[in-house]
Amino acid sequence: MVKIGLENVTKIFTKKKLENKVLDDISFEVADGNFFGIIGQSGAGKTTLLRIIAGLEGPTHGKVKFDNTVVAEEGKIKVPIEERNIGMVFQTWALYPHLTSYDNIAFPLRAKKMDENDIESTVLHLAKMLGITEILVRKPGRISGGQQQRVAVARALSKSPSLLLLDEPFSNLDATIKDNARSLIRTVQKELSITAIIVSHDPADIFSLASDTLAITDGRNAQMGRTSDLYHKPSNLTVARSIGEMSVIQGLMTQGSGKDVEVKLGDRCKLGFRRDELIAIVPENNTEVRVGFRPESLEVLEENNTALKGSDYWVLIGNGFVKICSYSAGIFRVLIRLDGLDDDIAVSSDVSIDTDSRISLYAKRDDLKLFDSNGNSMLNYSMSLGKQGSSNDERRRIYAST
Amino acid sequence: MTFLFVVPTLFFAAFLIYFIIWNLYYSFLDYSILHAHNPPFVGFGTYSSVLGDPLFVTAFGRTMLWVVVCLAVTNALGILIASLIFFLENGKLKSVYNSLFLYPISISLAASAVIWTWLYNPQEGINSIFVALHLPTFSGLSSPSTSELSLIIVSIWIYSGLSAIFYYSSFQGVPSQVIESARADAAKAHTIVFKILLPEAKNAFIVATVTIFLFVLRMFSLPYVATGLDPFTMTLAEQMFNYFTTEFFSKASVVSIIVVIIAAAVIVPYALFGVKRWISGD
Amino acid sequence: MIRPLKIAKKTIHHAILIILAALWLIPVYTMLIDGMKSAGGVLTTPILQPTGLSFTPLITVSSALELPIVNSLILAIATATISTFIGALAAFYFYKGRSWTNNTVFVIIAIATFIPYQITLVPITEILSTLGLFNTYPGLIFTFVIFHLPGGALLMTIFMSNLPKSIVESARADGASDWIVFSKVAFPLTLAGAVSTFILTFVEVWNNFFIPLVLTSTPNMYTASISLLSYTGGYGTLYNDSFAAALVASLIPLLVFVLLGRYFMRGFLALGSGSKG
Ligand SMILES: Nc1ncnc2c1ncn2[C@@H]1O[C@H](COP(=O)(O)OP(=O)(O)OP(=O)(O)O)[C@@H](O)[C@H]1O
Ligand SMILES: [Mg+2]
Numbered sequence: 001m002v003k004i005g006l007e008n009v010t011k012i013f014t015k016k017k018l019e020n021k022v023l024d025d026i027s028f029e030v031a032d033g034n035f036f037g038i039i040g041q042s043g044a045g046k047t048t049l050l051r052i053i054a055g056l057e058g059p060t061h062g063k064v065k066f067d068n069t070v071v072a073e074e075g076k077i078k079v080p081i082e083e084r085n086i087g088m089v090f091q092t093w094a095l096y097p098h099l100t101s102y103d104n105i106a107f108p109l110r111a112k113k114m115d116e117n118d119i120e121s122t123v124l125h126l127a128k129m130l131g132i133t134e135i136l137v138r139k140p141g142r143i144s145g146g147q148q149q150r151v152a153v154a155r156a157l158s159k160s161p162s163l164l165l166l167d168e169p170f171s172n173l174d175a176t177i178k179d180n181a182r183s184l185i186r187t188v189q190k191e192l193s194i195t196a197i198i199v200s201h202d203p204a205d206i207f208s209l210a211s212d213t214l215a216i217t218d219g220r221n222a223q224m225g226r227t228s229d230l231y232h233k234p235s236n237l238t239v240a241r242s243i244g245e246m247s248v249i250q251g252l253m254t255q256g257s258g259k260d261v262e263v264k265l266g267d268r269c270k271l272g273f274r275r276d277e278l279i280a281i282v283p284e285n286n287t288e289v290r291v292g293f294r295p296e297s298l299e300v301l302e303e304n305n306t307a308l309k310g311s312d313y314w315v316l317i318g319n320g321f322v323k324i325c326s327y328s329a330g331i332f333r334v335l336i337r338l339d340g341l342d343d344d345i346a347v348s349s350d351v352s353i354d355t356d357s358r359i360s361l362y363a364k365r366d367d368l369k370l371f372d373s374n375g376n377s378m379l380n381y382s383m384s385l386g387k388q389g390s391s392n393d394e395r396r397r398i399y400a401s402t
Numbered sequence: 403m404t405f406l407f408v409v410p411t412l413f414f415a416a417f418l419i420y421f422i423i424w425n426l427y428y429s430f431l432d433y434s435i436l437h438a439h440n441p442p443f444v445g446f447g448t449y450s451s452v453l454g455d456p457l458f459v460t461a462f463g464r465t466m467l468w469v470v471v472c473l474a475v476t477n478a479l480g481i482l483i484a485s486l487i488f489f490l491e492n493g494k495l496k497s498v499y500n501s502l503f504l505y506p507i508s509i510s511l512a513a514s515a516v517i518w519t520w521l522y523n524p525q526e527g528i529n530s531i532f533v534a535l536h537l538p539t540f541s542g543l544s545s546p547s548t549s550e551l552s553l554i555i556v557s558i559w560i561y562s563g564l565s566a567i568f569y570y571s572s573f574q575g576v577p578s579q580v581i582e583s584a585r586a587d588a589a590k591a592h593t594i595v596f597k598i599l600l601p602e603a604k605n606a607f608i609v610a611t612v613t614i615f616l617f618v619l620r621m622f623s624l625p626y627v628a629t630g631l632d633p634f635t636m637t638l639a640e641q642m643f644n645y646f647t648t649e650f651f652s653k654a655s656v657v658s659i660i661v662v663i664i665a666a667a668v669i670v671p672y673a674l675f676g677v678k679r680w681i682s683g684d
Numbered sequence: 685m686i687r688p689l690k691i692a693k694k695t696i697h698h699a700i701l702i703i704l705a706a707l708w709l710i711p712v713y714t715m716l717i718d719g720m721k722s723a724g725g726v727l728t729t730p731i732l733q734p735t736g737l738s739f740t741p742l743i744t745v746s747s748a749l750e751l752p753i754v755n756s757l758i759l760a761i762a763t764a765t766i767s768t769f770i771g772a773l774a775a776f777y778f779y780k781g782r783s784w785t786n787n788t789v790f791v792i793i794a795i796a797t798f799i800p801y802q803i804t805l806v807p808i809t810e811i812l813s814t815l816g817l818f819n820t821y822p823g824l825i826f827t828f829v830i831f832h833l834p835g836g837a838l839l840m841t842i843f844m845s846n847l848p849k850s851i852v853e854s855a856r857a858d859g860a861s862d863w864i865v866f867s868k869v870a871f872p873l874t875l876a877g878a879v880s881t882f883i884l885t886f887v888e889v890w891n892n893f894f895i896p897l898v899l900t901s902t903p904n905m906y907t908a909s910i911s912l913l914s915y916t917g918g919y920g921t922l923y924n925d926s927f928a929a930a931l932v933a934s935l936i937p938l939l940v941f942v943l944l945g946r947y948f949m950r951g952f953l954a955l956g957s958g959s960k961g
Contacts, residue, residue, distance in 0.1 A: 056853055081856045088857040094850035098872050107868070108858035159859060404780050404862050411774035411793065414833045418796050424807040486701050501945045502705050505712070508941035508948065510891030512909040513930040516916055517711045520718070520731055520923045528710075530730040559708065567949055568956050609956035612798075620800035623893035623909070627916055639802045639894070646898075651806050658803035665800055673794035677787065680794070680842045 001162035002066050002085075002195050004030040004053060009062035011048055011219075022048050023219040025062070030197060030212075035189055037210025037227060038199045039242050045219040046199040050167050053197060054088055055081035066163070084163070087156030087194075091168040093148050095140040101127075101151045102136040108159040126154040129191075130184065146177045153185065157192065164189065164196040170205055182208045203243045207231075215239040237292065237375035246292045246369070247345040249317070249338075253287045263289055263370070266318050266340050271368065278370070279380045289378065290371045293317075295348040297367035300334055303358035314362040325353050336361055422662060428655040435649035448652045452645075457633065458657070461641040468554055468637065469618045475558050476614055477607065480565025485595045487566070488573045500570060503563030511560070515627035518556045519543060546634040553625055553635055557618060565610040572606035573599045605679075612672045619665060715934075718927035726924045741928035749911055749932050756890050756908040757936070758821060763828040764885040768878050770829075771836025775844040775874075776866045778837075779852070790841065796834035797955075802894055804830075809898060819905050827895055832885045835955075839884065842954045843877025844870060880951035883944055887937045908933040 011023035022045045030036040040046050051057045052064060055077055064072040071079040087108075095104050102123055109119045127133045130150045135143045140151065149169065156164060166185070170178045186209055189196045198209055206213055206227055213227040215238075223235040227243075234240035237248065251263040251271075261278070263271045271291070299314060300322075301307060308314040320338035327333070332349040338361060345361065353359070370378045432448055433441035452458050487499045506514065521527045522542025532539050542552045576599060584594050622639040629635045631644050642657035714731050721729070722738035729735045778790050808827055809818070817823030847870060855865045871878070896907045915921060915929040941948055 054857060056856075081853075082859050082861065085859075086857055088854060090850045090854055092848070092850055094848065094854040096851065096855075096869055096873075107855070107860070111855075111858055111860040111864055155854075155858065165857075404777055407773040407777035407862070407866070408789065410770045411833060411837050412789070414770070414830050415793060415796055417830050418799065418804070418834070421804040421807045422799075425803060428806065483704065486697065486704075489697065490701075499701060499705065500949070501941070503708055504945075504949065505938070505941055506708070508887055508891075508937045509930075509934045510893065510909040510912075510937070512891070512893045512912045513934045514711065516912050516926050516930045517715055519916060520926055521711065521714060523731070523923075526731045526923060528732070531732065559711070563708070564952060567953065571953050571956075606956070613952075613956065616798050616800065620802055622802060623897075627893070627913060639800065642802055642805060643894075643898075646805050654806050658805065661800055662803055665798065666795070669795045669798045672798075673791050676794065677791055680838070680845065 001032060001193070003032045004036075004163065004195060004197070005063075005065035006053070007063040007065070009049070009052060009059040009064065011045070011052060011057065012060040021219060023052070023059075023216075026214075026216070026219075026221050027062075028214050028221070028224055030195060033193045033195055034212060035186075035196045035198070035210050037206040037213035038197065038216065039201065039203065039206050039213055039230075040216040040222075041201060041238070041242055044216045046201070046216060047167055048219075049216070050165055050197065050199045053163075054086055054165055055079065055084050085159070085161050086163045086165055087159065087161035088165045089149075089152050089156050089167070089169045091171060093140075093152035093172070095148060095152055095155070097140055100137055100139055101132065101143065101147075104140065104151055105136075105154045105158050107155065112159060122158055123154075126158055129188065130154050145173055146181065149173060149181055150184070153188070157188065157194075160192070162195065164194050166196065166198040168200050168202075168205075169198070171200070171202065178204070179208070185209065201242070203231075206243065213243070215242055217242070233377075233379075233381040234369065235377050237290065237371045237377075240292055240369060240371075240377075245295050245346055247295070247298075248290045248292050248343065248371075249341060249345070251289050251291050253289045254285055263291060265291060266338065268319070269315070269317050271315060271365070273370070277380055278378050288373045290373070290375070292369035292371060293345065293363055294367060294369075295333065295346045297364040298345070298347040299362040299364075300336065300347050300349055300353060301360045301362060303360050305360060308362050313364055313366070315365050317361045317363050319358065319360050322353050322355050322357050322359060324355055325349075327352070422658075425655040425658040425662070428652050429659050431652050433652040433655075438649075441652065444652075448656050452653050452656045452660075455653075457636070457644070458641055460633070461636045461638050462660075464550060464636070465619065465621065465638040468550070468557070468621065469615055471554050472557050472561065472618050473611055473614055476561045476565045477610060479558065479562040480569050480610055481595075481600070481603075483562065483566040484569035484573055485591075485599070487570055488599070489591060500563075500567055503566050505563070506560040507564055511621075511623040512627045514556055514560060515624050518552070519628050522552050543629055543635075549629060549632070549635050553628060556624060556628075557621065561614045561617060565606075565614060568606040568610045568613075569603055572603040576602050608672070608675070612668055615668055616665060619661065715927050715931045718924055719931040720928075721924040723922060723924065726922050731923065738924075741922075741924040742932065745915075745925060745928040745932050749908060749929065751904060752906045752908045752911040753932070753936070755821075755905060759824055759828060759896075759907060760886045760889040762821075762825045763832055763889045764882045766825070766829050767832040767836035767885045768840065768881045770833055771838075771840040771881060772844070772871055772874065772878060773866070774837040775840035776862075776870050778841045779844045779847065779870065780862075793834045793837050797838045801831045801892075805898060812899060819900050819902060824896065824899055824905075827899060828889050828892070831895075832889065835888075836881050836885055839881040839951060839954055840874065840877060843874045843880070847873055876947070876950075877954070879944070880947040880954065883940055883947050884951035887940060887948070890937050908936075 007027050009023055009026045010021065013020045013022055026049065038046050038049060048057065052059050052072065055071065058072050058075050058077040060075055063070050066084065069079065071084060096107065099107065105123045105126060106119045109122060124133070127136055130153060132147055132150050132154065135147050140148050143151070170181055173181055182205065198205060200206055210227050212225065213230050214224040215222045215230055217238045223230055223239045230239060230243045234243070240246045249265050251265045253261055253263050255261060260272050260274055263273065265271065299308070303319050318338040320336050323335040323337050323344060325332055325334045332352050334347045334349050334353055336345045336347055336359065338345065347361070372378050429448060430443060430445060431441040432444045483503055487496050490496050490499070523529070524539070524541060524544055527542065529540055529542065541548050543549045580598060581594060584598055620639050621637045622643065625632070625635040625637055626640055631640055636644070638657060638661055642654050642661070645653040645657060717734040718726065718731055719742060720737050720739065721735055722740060725735040725738065778786055812818040812823045812827070817826065851873070852865055852870060855869045860868065891909055893909045896910045900906060900910065912929055912933055915926040
C-alpha cells in the first residue's frame with residue numbers, strides 16, 4: 001500500500017571518533033504490494049538498512065521515501081517511526097512480557113485510541129487468521145516460540161500497516177515449523193496486499209517469500225534483481241554464496257585456440273569457454289580464476305564410469321572420494337574431496353553414496369559459474385541464459401545407466 | 403520531546419548546583435553573626451580562619467581516622483562474612499545471614515546511637531559483664547580516650563553487612579565450575595577465597611569502599627545523638643553544624659566546600675567508572 | 685579419616701557465623717527485652733539480662749511518638765513516591781538517547797546522588813525561610829526530594845537499562861507516543877526496580893536526622909528519628925524508655941527490611957555493581 005524508495009543511502013556510525021561506514025550508497029525501490037528481500041552475511045548491514053526504513057535510525061546521507069514523501073534525509077528523520085504506519089517483527093519478537101497476547105495485539109490499536117469494540121473484532125479476526133485464538137489470554141512467557149512469533153506478526157498487522165518489516169523473523173524457530181510460519185506470512189501478505197520487506201541471511205526465507213532481492217556485502221549493493229536471478233546469475237561469489245551453497249575450485253585461465261579460452265582445473269580437467277560467453281574484459285594468459293558449482297549442477301558417478309563421457313551437457317571435473325554423505329528432506333548432500341585439491345565440494349544427490357568410495361565428479365557445463373580472483377563474475381549471463389539447466393529427467397537417466 | 407522527561411529532575415538538580423555555588427560564594431565572604439547584613443568579601447580569609455581553628459582541625463583529623471579505620475575493618479569483616487556465607491550449602495540460610503548482617507543499615511543512626519549509648523553504659527551495659535568476669539573494663543562513651551573508638555565500633559556494626567553483600571554478590575559472579583573444579587583439586591577454602599574469589603572482587607572492594615567512605619564522611623547523627631556536640635567526638639559534619647548554630651555561616655560554607663571537594667575527589671572517578679556498568683544494558 | 689575432619693570444619697564454620705550473628709543481634713535483642721522491662725525491672729537488672737514483661741514503656745513511648753511517626757510516614761512516602769516517579773521519567777530519557785550530552789547529565793546526576801546533604805545547610809535554611817516553607821511538610825519534602833531524586837534517577841536508570849531495546853522500539857513502531865511507551869511499557873517492566881528505589885528512598889528519608897533537625901523547630905513537625913533526641917539517656921531517662929523509643933522509631937523500617945529485604949538489597953547492589961549485581 002506504499003511504495004518505498006531509497007536513494008543513495010549511506011550510514012556511518014561514529015564511535016570514539018572512529019567512523020564505521022555500515023551502508024554505502026544503497027538505492028532501490030520496492031513497488032507497492034511487493035515482497036522484497038534483503039540478504040547478506042552477518043554484519044553486512046541488513047538490520048541497519050531495515051532500521052533506516054523503519055525510522056529507528058536516520059541515514060547519514062541519502063533519502064528514504066514512502067510513496068512521494070521524503071521521510072528521512074541527510075541524517076534527519078522527518079517522519080518518525082510512530083507516524084510511518086509500519087508493522088515490525090523483530091528477530092526476538094520483542095513481545096511485551098507483562099501483557100497478554102490479546103493486549104499485545106491490541107497495543108497498537110490502543111495507542112491509536114481505537115474504540116474497544118473495534119479493537120476486539122480486529123484482534124479476534126487476526127487471531128483466527130493466524131490460529132492463535134486459544135492463547136489470547138496467555139502472556140508471552142507461557143506460549144510456544146511458534147505462537148509467540150504469530151502473536152508478533154498479529155501485533156505488527158493489527159493496525160493495518162502499509163508496510164511490514166521483518167528482521168530475521170524465523171531464525172528463532174525450530175526448523176520443523178519454519179515453513180509453516182513462512183507460508184503464513186506469505187498468505188497474510190497476499191491477502192492484505194501489503195508492501196513487505198524481509199531481512200535474512202537464510203536463502204530459504206528469501207526464496208520462499210521475496211520476489212525481488214537486494215544482496216548486500218559490506219554495506220554495498222552487491223546485486224539487486226529477481227530472487228531467482230541472484231541465484232542463477234550472481235554478479236560475484238559473495239552474492240552467489242549468500243543466496244545458496246556454492247563450491248569453488250581454483251583454476252588457471254589460458255588462451256585457447258581461436259576465439260576460445262580454457263580454464264584448467266587440476267591436471268585432468270579443461271573447460272572451454274567461448275569469448276562471447278565472457279564479459280568484455282579478456283583476461284591475460286595464466287590468470288587465476290575460480291569456478292563455482294551449485295550442488296544440484298554436479299553429478300557423482302562411480303570412478304571410471306563412462307556413462308557421461310561425450311555428453312554435451314556434462315564435463316568431468318576430476319576423480320576423488322566421498323568424505324561424508326548426509327541427508328536432508330529427500331536429498332543427500334555429498335561432500336567430495338577431489339584428488340590433488342584441498343577444498344570440499346558439495347553435491348546434492350538423489351541416492352546415498354558410501355563414505356570413502358571412489359567417484360568421478362561431473363558438472364553441468366552450462367551451470368558453471370566463473371569468477372575472477374576478486375570474486376567478480378566473468379560470465380556474460382545473457383549468452384548462457386538460454387541453455388540454463390538440463391532437465392532432471394536426463395540426470396536421473398544418466399545416473400541410472402551407470 | 404523526550405527532553406521533557408528529564409526536566410523535573412533537572413529542576414531539582416539545579417537547586418543542588420545552586421547550593422554548591424551559594425556555598426562557594428559565601429565561603430569567600432565573612433557572613434556571620436558579626437556581619438549579618440552586607441557581609442564583606444574576605445577572599446580566602448574565612449578559609450584560613452577555619453583551617454586555623456583547632457576544633458576544625460581535630461574534627462577533620464578525627465573524621466579521616468574514622469574513615470580509615472571503618473573502611474579497613476568493614477572491608478575485612480565484609481570479606482570474612484561474605485566468605486563464610488558463600489560456603490554455606492543451604493540457600494535459605496545464606497539469605498537469612500545476609501539480611502542478618504545488613505539489618506543495622508535499615509535502622510536510623512539516631513536509634514542506633516540511643517541503643518549503643520546504653521550498651522556502652524559502664525554500670526548497666528556490656529561493661530557489666532566484663533566487671534562480673536573480672537576482665538579489663540571498657541569505659542565506652544564516658545571517657546574521651548575511648549569515646550571515638552566506641553562510635554567507630556557502632557559504624558562498623560552498621561556498615562559491615564553492606565560491605566559483605568557487595569563481596570558476596572561478586573563472589574557469586576564467579577562461575578560455579580571454576581569453584582567446583584578447584585574443590586575437585588582439593589583446594590582449601592582459604593585458597594579458594596584468596597586465589598579465586600578475591601581477585602574477582604575488585605569491583606566489590608571499590609563499591610564498598612566508596613559507599614562506606616561517603617557514609618562516614620557525612621557522619622553526623624550517630625555522634626550527635628550519642629554525645630551531643632562533644633569536642634572529643636565531633637566530626638566534620640558536626641563541626642559544620644556547630645559553626646551554623648553559632649551563626650558563623652561563612653565558616654559553615656567553608657566546611658561544606660571542603661567536604662564537597664573531598665567527596666568529589668572520590669565520587670567523580672567513581673561515577674565515571676560506574677557509568678558503564680550502570681547503564682550498559684541488554 | 686577425612687569425615688571427622690570435615691565435620692569439625694563444618695562445625696567451626698557454623699560456630700563462627702553463629703557467634704558473629706549473635707554479636708550483630710545484641711542491639712535488637714536489648715532493644716526488645718529492655719523496651720519491655722518495667723520501671724522496677726530496669727533498676728534491678730543490667731541491660732543484657734531479661735526480666736518480666738511490661739508493655740508500659742512501649743505504650744507511653746508510642747503515644748509520645750505518634751505524631752513524629754505520622755510525620756515520618758508522610759515525609760518518607762511523599763519523597764519516595766516523587767523521587768521514584770520523577771527518577772523513572774529521567775531514566776526513560778537516559779534510556780532513549782545515548783548522546784554525549786545525555787551521558788554528561790547522567791554523570792552529574794550520579795555525582796549528585798552521593799553528595800553529602802549537609803553541605804546545603806546554610807542555603808536551604810535561607811531559601812525555605814524566604815519562601816515561608818520552614819517547618820512545613822512541603823519545605824521538608826522539597827528538600828528531601830532535592831537530595832533523593834538524583835539517587836532515584838540513578839537507580840531507575842540502572843534498572844531500566846536492563847529493558848531490551850527492541851521492546852521499546854517495537855512500542856514506537858506500534859505507534860505509541862513517548863508517554864505511552866513510558867507508562868504502558870517501560871515503567872511496568874521496571875516495576876521491581878521502582879519498588880527497590882521506593883524502599884531505599886523511604887528508609888533513607890525515615891532515618892534522616894540532619895534535615896529535619898535543621899528545618900524543623902516545633903515539636904509537632906518532629907520526625908521519628910529527631911524525637912529520639914529526648915531519649916538519649918540524659919539525666920533521669922530510664923533505659924526501658926530509651927529502648928522502647930528506639931524500637932518504636934525503627935519498627936517501620938525494620939518491618940520494611942524484613943518483609944521486602946530482597947528489594948532493599950537489590951537497590952544497594954544496583955548502586956554498587958549495576959542492575960545485574
Ligand atoms: N548502533 C550502532 N553503532 C555502531 N555500530 C553499529 C550499530 N549498529 C550496527 N553497527 C555495526 O554495523 C554493522 C552492520 O550491522 P547490522 O546489524 O546491520 O548487520 P546485519 O547484517 O543485520 O548482521 P546480522 O546478520 O548479524 O544481524 C556491524 O558491523 C555492526 O557492528
Ligand atoms: Mg541483523
